[in-house]
Amino acid sequence: MNGKPRIGVYVCHCGTNIAGTVDVEEVVRFAQTIPDVTVARNYSYMCSDPGQALIVDDIEKMGLNRVVVASCSPRMHELTFRKTLNGAGLNPYFLEMANIREQCSWVHEDSIAATEKSKRIIEAAVVKARRLEALDQKEVDVEPATLIIGAGIAGIQAALDIADAGFKVYLVEKSPTVGGHMAQLDKTFPTLDCSACILTPKMVDVANHPNIELMTYSKVEDISGYVGNFDIKVRKKTRYVDVSKCTGCGDCASACRQAGRFANEFDEGMGMRGAIYLPFPQAVPAKYTVDKESCLFLSKGKCGETPKCLEACQPKAINFELEDEIVDFKVGTIIVATGFDVFDATLKPEYAYGVYDNVVTALEFERMVNASGPTGGKVVMLERGKKKKKKKEGEEEEAPKVPESVTFIQCVGSRDKSVGNEYCSRVCCMYTAKLAHLVRDKAPDAEVTVFYMDVRAFGKGFEEFYDRVRREGVRYIRGNPSEIYRKNGKLIVRAEDTLTSTPLEHETDMVVLSVGLCPRTDTRDVIDLLKLSQSSDLFYLEAHPKLRPVDTASDGVYLAGVCQGPKDIPDAVAQAKGAASAAMIPMASGKVKVEAQTSIVDETTCRGCGFCVEVCPYTAIELVEINRMGWHVKAARVNEALCKGCGACAAACLSGSIQQRSFKDLQLLPQIQALGVK
């Protein structure tokens, strides 16, 4: 809108809410004296239909091009009056509100002071209105597809929900199988259902769902764009196995020259695998993978005369010529569900993890108690690193020793400033109780002791479960052990019982360290892809800790599961369902509104310093090369679809080149002047 500003000022009585304190007539008289004010009126309720009609009428008859409504807070009725302007054919951003109710008549009894203050507030609104500009309220279309990174229980659940709703899902998992940590667990607290029983059907669903494109053994390499329109590039690493041919029979694995020589990651290194392997029998997809590092043919170029696997594979699925595949696709929303790593217990050297065979982590112990795990579900003493004696044909294998006592230590790597983790991992108390119970179950003669700081049994059925375990004879000692050492073939846990303040030395056969949940070591990769922020605990930061716990600062990007912070399976699933429905909102509506009060750069004065780029929490600004009279110079450019209109960039820019629409220096400085003068 060009030409001289013609401003209408509308002072609302709000019944007696305003008029009872503020001399409305006097304020109107004053408003008429402000330069560029074409008309000033007052009315009992501006937000009522007749009140709004007054504005519409003046716009049409008097050619107003700016409107100031002096009434309640803009947080109350800004939208109402924007619509009014819009209805009258005026750009809705030509509205400025003067809050003379919440911040004037309601908080000051002195009528004279309140009237004076109202005048100042209105004057400031008028001088700003004079410089308001028309803004575009843009909308962008949303691609009805979601990318989910990570196929643990959280990623799986979200994928199923979204796919069931009819949207396309690309589920990208970096390991050869879906399932994440939950697949490693035996039973789950507090109900003790079997993890595999409830998880595997979902794993299978995910692989078969017509709306889900599952990409395991894959990595997201690039993400660009913004909500509604993300461009994704994924690298599908080759398995050297043609998955369309592999039947999952496993003949190759038994034939492999390297069979049983490498620690199986899935078993936390307690079980062994060959160069071609399936992480665990129920892995999804049930397709074998050649590990490049351990394969003789791939690493040394030669595996006997011909690789044995090639011979063994009937459908001829194995092919060492296969290469990584890059796929590109578009999605409208993204869910990050990359889970966690367990705490690296070697960072607490006092617990001698890695030194003594029978100091194990809880995750290793999960594998041990798991019926399909390396010990077939038996709780036994370990002899790690010791080469298994080749057993002669028919020779009875020496039965492994069952520990006479198992001791758990809680909070290993959690609530511990010395390792930089101040937070509580939220699952260790309960899984310790669960594992303690399982020991009672599987090795009933073993004595079970738990060292703890506090027991946090906050969830549904948790306290009851903890109570049950204690009643089963598990001994809880309050105190953080300070050292573990070996004496006479036994492990000695040195601690202090803090309830009785007595130092003690506890003798045991096996120590289980209840390691906490930590951010993934490769967190940075995802951060670089999506520019996510981290909270101080280094888990991904949600947009708001209470009210937007699944959203991130970037529109269209959501969090699910432990990647956002430690949680158990029910919470991970709940959040996954939340993230799924959040991701579906823009897809269901098909369009997203883009903030109108975004920032804009004056490329002729921008010095390309990038201060604004650094400040923007939404990475909405980038430096681009422009041609300034033949010179190739850098200048900032705002991606309006990403900008949320906070204005932080405008305050960071020294040359004043980037300005936030509706809050430009040019608009705020006069306001300051109007308020400052008197």
Next chain:
Amino acid sequence: MVDITKLRDIAKEVISRDDVRQVIGYRPGTYGFRARPAFVLEPADADELIFSPACINNLATYIVIEEKLPVPRGQEPDSRKVAVMVKGCDSRAIIQQLEEKAYDRDHVLVLGIPCEGVVDMDKVNARFPNVDKGDIALEGDKFVISFNGTKEEVAKDELLADKCKRCRYPTPLVSDEMLGDEVERFADDDFSDVEVLEKKSRDEKWAYWEEKFSRCARCYACRNACPMCYCEDCVLTRLEPMWMRRSVDISENTAYHIARAYHLAGRCIQCGACEQACPMDIPLMDLNRKFYKDVRELFDYEPGTDAEQPPLLSTFSVDDREDFIL
């Protein structure tokens, strides 16, 4: 000590390279004890080059103030390197300019001059007034001043520029070629000068600054001389929006000085060029140094020491002080 023959030889070699457009150094001045900037465009020009304690200007400014005049259609701008001689302090300007992406690192060829300190010309002139032609050299801890056939020695401390008295980086922090041996740090900065002002009472402070600010001619020399002030269009003189009026009075002048100093917060590299340029003797460094001190003490940040560090005010720490917040 910088070997002048070596300095000229290197300059000659550098200017002979195809990818170098000019070498910026120093040459003798036109009067008194002064030295002035030299722009070497061909090898012969290098014979004028010198380095002495009179070489007070910060040549890094020239890298950023050159006008980018319209390039005729079909032509490409001259993209050859600019070689520039920098002392320790000046080198920090380059680092800070790089931090602010003023140009790419390979746009400049930095010739580092390990520096044992330069003089404060005002002090020299006060001591040896109205000398039409003279020389200054540093020998050990003495400046040797020669003019009209006489030679006088003055203790280094008496004529040394204040900034050098607290210089922590006498050897350039960035350079492609070093023109001398590393100089060991000979001073440290305890900010006692700032503290003196901080300790004044409220009224004394204002009285102090009122006198200075009202004297300011608003000539903007301080801004133009500063290697960090190179905005195409400085907001301090912009008409729309008008942050401060061009009129000269205590109000606008104060606003100017607050704004200028704030714009240099976390960016000022303490070269003193602004103060040296000011014809009205406004102690601009007193302003710059307050920010410099706070920035270091509150945020452990030192501008112009690491081109990779993010700009001070575009970052934060969750632990930043907030005891003043209600």
Next chain:
Amino acid sequence: MAVKKLSKDKVGEALKELMKFRLVAPAKSDDVVIFKQISDPAEAYLDYGNSAVPPKKMVFPQTETLFRFVTGEPELKEKNVEEEGQTVIFGMRPCDARAMSIVDKLFDWDFDDPYYQKRRAMTTYVGMACTEPPSVNCFCTSVGGSPFSTEGLDVMLTDMGDYYAVQALNEKGEKLTETIASQLEDGGDEKKIEEMAAAAAGKIKRSIKTDGISEKIPTLWDSDVWKKVSASCLGCGTCTFLCPTCHCFDIQDEVEEMGEGRRCRMWDSCMFSEYTLHASGHNPRPSRKERTRNRVSHKYSYFPSKFDDIACVGCGRCINMCPVNIDILDILEQVVEA
């Protein structure tokens, strides 16, 4: 007219008497000397070299309101210069006084500038001869002045040791000396003044030949010399801002949000990058090269060709104050050689 004596111990009394006018004298602010209105003789600092800002600013203020207005209303309220009253500038240097007569020419040339004219008429210039040249870079003798030049002055003072020799140079001067007649004695030594003048002129160390310069400069429009002499210029404007003959100004409006405003003019400098910058973004003097050329041409060619006078009085300020030692004499030398 006979030379009078003003004994140094009576200077204070004399200044007091002059205070019935607006009395402007050199004063110290820290170590900087500036001209300002004084209200106590002790403020005057007469034993000075030269001021940083020339006394020109008392007649041609750095910021000057021309008129006030209310946006949208036709009436203007013009500044009444007369209200400022009679002014005496006390103790100005001969070069700065000569500069005033140069600036005079500009302000009553194609347009009689009422503000300047009125103020000029109300001001009496009391000079102070340079018995010692204030700086090494003084070169007044090369551009038509001298340390004892009385051009542009109404009264001249000469420091004779224990007294000032006082010479009224015209009617205005005589009127002024009458005001302080009670402090004056007879018997100033005119002869000695002449000797001193010669001696002082001999102490000027720097010089330049100006013959033919004004004609030569326009022939150098496209010469490389400008690029060369301006290479180190910072564009800071100090040289012109503090020059006693520079007279460029800009006109700006200062408007309050409620519509009241004033139009004022303020010093400008041809060395500023926004000087002659058009609203379109075009600038006929886009770089320091053109600006330097303009500065030198204006002083040594355009002005002389119009007014027969070089617009430079040789005060040496631009040389002394230039942070990068750009030296007008050096430039002129190169121009002559080019």
Next chain:
Amino acid sequence: MAEATKTAEATKTDFEPNIVAFLCNWCSYAGADLAGTSRIQYPPNVRVIRVMCSGRVNPLFIMNALQQGADGVLISGCHPGDCHYMQGNYFARRRFNLMRNFLEYVGIEPERVRMSWVSASEGAKWKGVIEEVVEGIKSVGPMDSFKRRQLNW
């Protein structure tokens, strides 16, 4: 107490300071609104400029407000960690930290330049902040050191 100081004291407390406040839309502006809906009474000396985020506040606004005649300036934002835009208040805090120190250094009382964290639910805190700010500014008197002279000749 000397007579002169007495009157100085008197004018200091009699005078009604004019304070310009910059409030972020999401927390402090909402907090001030809440004070209104709760009819919490506080002194009328504060005039508010609404910005979307305290991170928008250029510290030069403070200088500008003081120059334009404000006796004091208040910037208020969300508590750390609660910023609607996640980080804006941290930037504001850092910038303000420096500016406030600097203004004090040139002789402008720190009582005039204040910052607060007020959340959307802290209507009562808002009142407390206003009272404290007004009190503080009254104790140092009108700001006239470098106030702009309105259109002087």
